[in-house]
Every structure is written in structure tokens, then in C-alpha cells.
Amino acid sequence: MVLKTQKEPRFDLIELLFFAYRDFTGDPDTLLTEIGYGRAHHRVLHFVNRNPGLRVSDLLEILKITKQSLGRVLKQLVDDGYIEQAPGEQDRRERLLHTTPTGNALCKKLAYLQTKRINETIAKMPDGSDETIRQFLYLMIDESQRGAVAAMIAKKQKT
Amino acid sequence: MVLKTQKEPRFDLIELLFFAYRDFTGDPDTLLTEIGYGRAHHRVLHFVNRNPGLRVSDLLEILKITKQSLGRVLKQLVDDGYIEQAPGEQDRRERLLHTTPTGNALCKKLAYLQTKRINETIAKMPDGSDETIRQFLYLMIDESQRGAVAAMIAKKQKT
DNA sequence: GCGATAAGTCAACATAGCTGACCCTTTTTG
DNA sequence: CAAAAAGGGTCAGCTATGTTGACTTATCGC
Structure with missing residues (x-):
């Protein structure tokens, strides 16, 4: 086989x-x-x-x-x-x-x-989809870069 | 308010x-x-x-x-x-x-x-995530373009 | 004081997009 | 059938955004 x-x-x-x-x-x-x-x-x-x-x-x-x-x-x-x-x-x-x-x-x-x-987009999707999408995109990032990206996202949003 | x-x-x-x-x-x-x-x-x-x-x-x-x-x-x-x-x-x-x-x-x-x-990426995620991701990306596309994209994806994969 | 570092700058080049102006061939239409 | 329209190609020149390489200035740390 x-x-x-x-x-x-x-x-x-x-x-x-x-x-x-x-x-x-x-x-x-x-x-x-x-x-x-x-x-x-x-x-x-x-x-x-x-x-x-x-x-x-x-x-x-x-x-x-x-x-x-x-x-x-x-x-x-x-x-x-x-x-x-x-x-x-x-x-x-x-x-x-x-x-x-x-x-x-x-x-x-x-x-x-x-x-x-x-x-x-998210409004049209089932509850919880948000987290799945975030996880997918996060894992698509090079492993070596994930930490830096996570740190930036974790920042308070000073809009 | x-x-x-x-x-x-x-x-x-x-x-x-x-x-x-x-x-x-x-x-x-x-x-x-x-x-x-x-x-x-x-x-x-x-x-x-x-x-x-x-x-x-x-x-x-x-x-x-x-x-x-x-x-x-x-x-x-x-x-x-x-x-x-x-x-x-x-x-x-x-x-x-x-x-x-x-x-x-x-x-x-x-x-x-x-x-x-x-x-x-998908191997690290729960079962069913695949469909959620496809749906998200599809809905992120301009509504007027979705039909054409769906048609292309539906084609048999002549690899 | 001296080497390393943070930043800026000049020049020259490559890729990949754009507009405008044409040309050739073939099809469609009045 | 002649003219217009459509599919495709090409030349010239511009813009945006990336690249190398070389050099300057200011400041820091030893």
C-alpha cells in the first residue's frame, strides 16, 4: 500500500x-x-x-x-x-x-x-466561532513569532 | 445614554x-x-x-x-x-x-x-474547526464576489 | 577617548502595479 | 459586405514599495 x-x-x-x-x-x-x-x-x-x-x-x-x-x-x-x-x-x-x-x-x-x-461576518456565524477563528489565525503564524504577536494583542486598546 | x-x-x-x-x-x-x-x-x-x-x-x-x-x-x-x-x-x-x-x-x-x-494548524484544533474557518473566510469576501469564488472552489481538484 | 549602537540619508536598482495610446485579428452587427 | 466591436498584444512612462551599499551624525558604554 x-x-x-x-x-x-x-x-x-x-x-x-x-x-x-x-x-x-x-x-x-x-x-x-x-x-x-x-x-x-x-x-x-x-x-x-x-x-x-x-x-x-x-x-x-x-x-x-x-x-x-x-x-x-x-x-x-x-x-x-x-x-x-x-x-x-x-x-x-x-x-x-x-x-x-x-x-x-x-x-x-x-x-x-x-x-x-x-x-x-461574525454576526452571521454561530456563537463561539470567534475563538476558533482567533486560534486558527494564531496557529498559522510562524511559531517563533507567536509570542510577540500575542504580546501585542494583549495590550490595552488605547483607541 | x-x-x-x-x-x-x-x-x-x-x-x-x-x-x-x-x-x-x-x-x-x-x-x-x-x-x-x-x-x-x-x-x-x-x-x-x-x-x-x-x-x-x-x-x-x-x-x-x-x-x-x-x-x-x-x-x-x-x-x-x-x-x-x-x-x-x-x-x-x-x-x-x-x-x-x-x-x-x-x-x-x-x-x-x-x-x-x-x-x-488544523491538526492542532478541535474537530469541526475546519468548517468554521471556511465559513469565516467566505463571509469576509465581498458579497458580490462570493458566488464566483464558491464556483471555483467547487471544481474538481485536477492536481 | 573609542568602538558600538540608533538613526538618518544618498544613490541606484527591481518588482509589480498603473494610465494612455496604439496595433492586429477575428467576430458581430447594421 | 463594410464598419464597429471585442480579444489580445505591445510600447512608453509613471508610481509605490521593496532591496543593497555606503556614509554621516549623535550618543552611549566601557
Whole structure:
């Protein structure tokens, strides 16, 4: 008897993930385009908003992009008054990042669009689905990264 | 009493989706980079493989990109022998697309990587989670698009 | 004082999207 | 049947976002 090394390809979940993620990011994309920003700006704004006082090098670690790539979008966000930088108190080489009230407002607006889609989806599903979905997505993350993600999510939501 | 228009932002699911999708696409990305391809090639190869005899305009509809953007990657895939084009029998203006055996093999290899992650995840979850996840992802898709996605997934898996 | 670290910057390049303007072939339509 | 429409291809140029590599400045820690 032949021993199969794995079941059939899960084209269903592969394709569902593709289309679901496309539409999930489509909502904010529309708004961002209107103000001349892209998805890169969204990511920076989001993670700075969620981690006030973040160091530049920590942000690079989260986004896994280079200093030069970050530099371009971060400079725009700072110039446009969405993000501010403050020297670290202990270590004055650091530029601790945080959103301005305007930046926070934009971030909330973008999060609202995505939350709306999520809430509308979950409202159509049986009770308890929420936890199953969270668990699935969490376990889809590289094991080495799960701790950091869990820590960020556990933070109080300073909206 | 103030009536809230919505619950708090779902930062947990927003962030889980971001990181899960990043790692989900990271597996094939590594392999693709080795052969000089990007995620754009993967998408074209995947959808042609899943929909043999697809017309170019149908592919544009699925990917929602322009003819010119598609042209670049499609040309490479054809030149490299992963995809072939055949004139339509009824309408000879059409160029019906299908993968070659080599193209199918590459596609399977890439699908294997993603399926592995999915299967390992689901193996850690309670029975029945599978259906909840499928339902969630399906409902996250724009309502107008769901029919087309469901139809594609329902196809027999000619791996 | 000196090497390491945090951050910023300049230049050049690649990928993958876009618009606009054309062309060729084939089908459809008046 | 001639003209319009449709399927597909291609050229040129632009934008967004990622990459390397090299260098500067300020500050920290030993």
C-alpha cells in the first residue's frame, strides 16, 4: 500500500485566504488612496498607534523591512503631522514614535472599516466561532513569532 | 445614554490576519525567489492551473489587474514553459490558457507548502474547526464576489 | 577617548502595479 | 459586405514599495 505523504492540496482554504485578505485590505486601501497614501503608510501608522513610544528599530523588526524603506513613508507621516518623534529619556539616540491626535484619528477610521467587515461576518456565524477563528489565525503564524504577536494583542486598546 | 455605533476595534483579528497572511505567503515566496519569480507569477500560475482553458480576460477579472501588468508575468511564464496558449475553437481571437506538466508541477510544489501549514494548524484544533474557518473566510469576501469564488472552489481538484 | 549602537540619508536598482495610446485579428452587427 | 466591436498584444512612462551599499551624525558604554 502506498503511503501518501499528505492529503490533497487545500485549494479551498488557499483561495479563500487569498480573496478574503484581498477584500479585507481593500476597504482601507480605498480611503488611503484618496489621501495619497498606500498600504505601507497604513502599516506604519497602525503599529506606531498600537505601540506608543516604539523605537525605530523595533518598528523595523515588526515590519521586517529595511531602514531605507521605512524612512520614506515615516518621513511623510511625520511631515504630514500624523506621527511625532521624541528623544528617549534614558537613551537620547532613540527617536520614540507615537501618533498625534490626527494620526490616531486616521488610524481609528481605517480600523473602523476593517472592524465593520469583521463584525458583520461574525454576526452571521454561530456563537463561539470567534475563538476558533482567533486560534486558527494564531496557529498559522510562524511559531517563533507567536509570542510577540500575542504580546501585542494583549495590550490595552488605547483607541 | 450614549448609543455606540460599533464595538471596539477588533485589533486582535486585524493583527492576526496580517501576521497569518504574511507567513502563509512567506513559504511559497521563498521558493519563488529562488527561481526568479515573484508573487505575481504565483497567482497567475495558480489560477491558470485551477481553471484550464481560461481566457486572458477572465484571468484579468479574477486578478483585478490590468492587461499590461498581466502581460509581463504571463509572457515570462509562457517563455519559461510553464504556461501554454491555444486559440479558442469557437472564437479564434481567444488565447485559452493552461499549464504545461512543468507548470503543474511547480504549482503543486507551491500548493504543498501552503497546505502543509494549513494541515499542521488544523491538526492542532478541535474537530469541526475546519468548517468554521471556511465559513469565516467566505463571509469576509465581498458579497458580490462570493458566488464566483464558491464556483471555483467547487471544481474538481485536477492536481 | 573609542568602538558600538540608533538613526538618518544618498544613490541606484527591481518588482509589480498603473494610465494612455496604439496595433492586429477575428467576430458581430447594421 | 463594410464598419464597429471585442480579444489580445505591445510600447512608453509613471508610481509605490521593496532591496543593497555606503556614509554621516549623535550618543552611549566601557
